[in-house]
Amino acid sequence: MWARVALALVVGCVLVVALAAGSGGWLVLVIGFAGLALAGAGVWWALAHRGGARLLGGLLAVTAPVGVLVLYATSGLWVVAIGALSLWAAALASARASLRSLRHPKGPHGRRTPPPSRPVLIMNVRSGGGKVERFGLVERAEALGARVVLLGADDAYTDPELVARKAVAEGADLLGVAGGDGTQALVAAVAAEHDVPFLVIAAGTRNHFAMDLGLDRTDPVRSLDALTHGVELRVDLGEVDGRAFVNTVSFGAYAEIVQNPAYRDAKAATFLEHLPDLLQGAAGPTLEVRADDSRVHAPQAVLVSNNAYARADPLGGGRRPRLDGGLLGVIGARVEGAAQAAELAVLGERASGITSLTAHRVVVEADQERIAVAVDGEALELPTPVVCTVRPSVLRVRVPRHRPGAAYAPPTVDWRRIARLALGHPDPRTIKDAYDV
Template structure:
């Protein structure tokens, strides 16, 4: 059976995407004509009331918190009832399905249209012969033991350094010692915080770095397209690997691979009870932080742009996807050379409602990119969460990026790599659908 030409597949999917999007818009317009604009306005009002209730629930305690929870749930129930009574019980789900189909086809078109991965397989003669892997047996609920990572790594010729649970170990020093003893590759089976520390040593010595998805969330592994369900597959890179060059973040002289968080989240992570009871600790701390009693307002300078009075600020190693609703929480690329900046400033229930209705268009949310971010506060030092690890750093805190500083060795077969596509660009989709050559199009 002959394979379908990728350009033909891209063109077909782009046309399906435009047709589904147009159908979704038509369904919405018909709904407006049938049920009337008041139904839609009522739905938006219900969403705003739900956001007010959620704000009261998060920012208060006691009776106000209970009232907020009731208001949020009641508003959602009222919106559902309004849509059912207004005759939208059929058209609303159809519109959602059509729009989801349009997004899925658009993503498929971009995948089919993308250029082949420029990374070439590492020749067998250049594969690491003295790989050293640092493994944390406590990470990810015991994934190191559950997936037999030590035995598999040693069978492939790697040397494994197993951390001792409950005992603080300087993993950076372990990595430096391994390099001094002749390691030609460094790797980590553990959380992203540990990944960053060892990655910094690998970048310093221009050695390849191996990511093993044995942590809890494995954000870096996800964005590299690695298998997060079976971390043992990451070890395939030792015998059949592809080398990628990715950016490495720096915050106050410390490397980070994913994010640096300031404000509300960073303050919560600092609490000793957070590790054992994340949800309960957050609910207990949020009223003080959001009300301003314990939360420090932050000012930042992203290149030359001021971002002032933020309650929460997230700086990421390359920006997270914002234009593609199906790809929330992922970075389309790790070698873009720019930091992502996300700031939130919500001063009350009204702004919470505005944020819920307008989303990224709300002035409560700041989203931009920058090459240098300087975070300032009234205090001499502030809590900071670096790749989820709780730290306290002196102000001002400066975040920068080292473009393509890290050599990452990944398996040739990466089940998640297919999802690494450009952010959704409807102009590009229209160009593909009309079969017009794109000059300088992003891929």
């Protein structure tokens, strides 16, 4: 039904433009796409150049869409534009609805297990701008019977992996982390190695892993409910050259930029300063990526994820529908000029400069002996070739029985699939267990 509604709305959108053709209806489409393309080209000039070219690119990125709106308003085409855009937006919403077999996606139920008797929680007091102290996580965890080990309380560095190994040796039957994704990955590796449950407390800055587990990122205290009223999920764990990762491994432009000591305190300024050389090939290695039997030649940026993201759009994406698919996601991006940037602005993840794959094993080679790598946001340098693999269902994650659940990530709209659904043909990729939490 939703697929048929989507196609009907597309027909309505075309009719609105066609019926207004005499008064410039087709001009609505041409002007709209031209403005979007010019904005994309402007963003490229702003990112890939310095000085006057950057200034002109920034102005173009801002003025192109504004100019389109002004032209619509002054020429009387705004009624046609609003009508066509409204119908197109409704068509996209209906198309995405048709690709969902359930209104509220559900996945495998967590397995109920007894509460831990000797849980150990490792908390980074600096993570997330001080969420551990702000939410009183130490006191709340200790009141539930957990032993808490603090990191970052002084200037001395404490290795969370060593703390986790010591806790297991002393009899801990659950390991938990209140901190960033990088700290979580180190402790998760120890938990998987010793087959003890792992608890994620959403006290980091972005908490991508917590989001995909369906935890409440606005209130990390709710994560502690897993200690008393929890269930277990089996999820995958990524590995890059023997080091675990729960979210992503980045190569190329982003990985090179985060190596700079100034990045942590001045992210935007450092990004704008170094990106032109990386995009134009004046800095950074030339990468070659092998994802099982597929190859990606000389991408400017590569993202390898523990399970694939819902969308390959580097400007969007959002989240991973599954954490137990047993596959790595691979997104490669190469934009070589303003024309390709304009194409990316119009087509998004379908642009020729974007490659999206899944694989069991990813090998990244380069023309340098060592390359910059960002593992769950942590800046590292690793010898080439760098090998990424996935360990299916090795991590026992304990989550609260009652949790918000992962936000729905809308799929990419493939109109051929929509047409098949509208004609009554079954779609094997629309399955009711598509989401794991």
